[in-house]
Amino acid sequence: MFSKFFKRDEVAEAARETYQTVIRQARQPDFYTRYGVPDTLDGRFDLLVLHTALVLLRLQTDRAESERFSQALFDTLFVDLDQSLREIGVSDMSVGKKVKQMGKAFYGRLDAYRLGLEAVEGDDGQQLADALQRNLYRGSPEAEPFSMPMAGYVVRQAAHLDTIPLAEVVSGNLAFAAA
Incomplete structure (x- = not known):
């Protein structure tokens, strides 16, 4: 009778495994040294969002x-962001508001990266580079030289992820290409 309460949710577990892979990829030092991403809370947030968006x-x-898995991955990301805000001392009264802002930012970036990836063939990645410049680099003029190389990384990563069978992705067996 109680087994249904203690049954493992394999989709949620696979999403958590995939999210751990996203975290490991987003924390690669190359992003901060080679691609000029600021090593700040905003920079780390944007790298998590970028890699989650790619998945x-x-x-x-x-x-x-993949709908159920996608939702579980999204939920895992935002539970982690909520916990992280609390750990750095954001007051309980402000956490909901900040998570809501992060959600809006996430959806905006997801759409911008999707459109940028769709336009790559026609514009050599400029729309994607512009989206990265606005979002990942927060419009910093000093980061402009990094936006096109980072767009190249995103295109290569999206192509790599497209080679992984969907069944592998939704089972938590995801591996990113090297940064």
């Missing part, structure tokens, strides 16, 4: 099979 965009190729 979610990969999953959109077959929404029927």
Whole structure:
């Protein structure tokens, strides 16, 4: 009778495994040294969002099979962000508001990166580089030389993720290419 309360949620577990892979990839030192991403809370947030967005965009190729996993991955990201805000001392009264702002930022970036990736063939990655400049680099003029190389990384990563069978992705067996 109690087994249904203690049953493992394999989709949620796979999403947590994938999220751990996203975290490991987003924390690669190359992003801060080679690609000029600021090593700040904003920079780290944006790298998490970028890599989660890449996985979610990969999953959109077959929404029927990946919808539950996509939602679990999104939920895992935002539970982690909520906990992280609390750990750094954001007051309980402010956490909800900040998470809501992060959610809006996430969806805006997801859309910008999707559109940028779709336009790569026609504009040699300029729209994607512009989206990265606005979001990942927060419009910093000093970061402009990094936006096009970072766009190249994103294109290569999206192509790599497209080679991974959907069944592997939704089971938590995801590996990113080297930064």
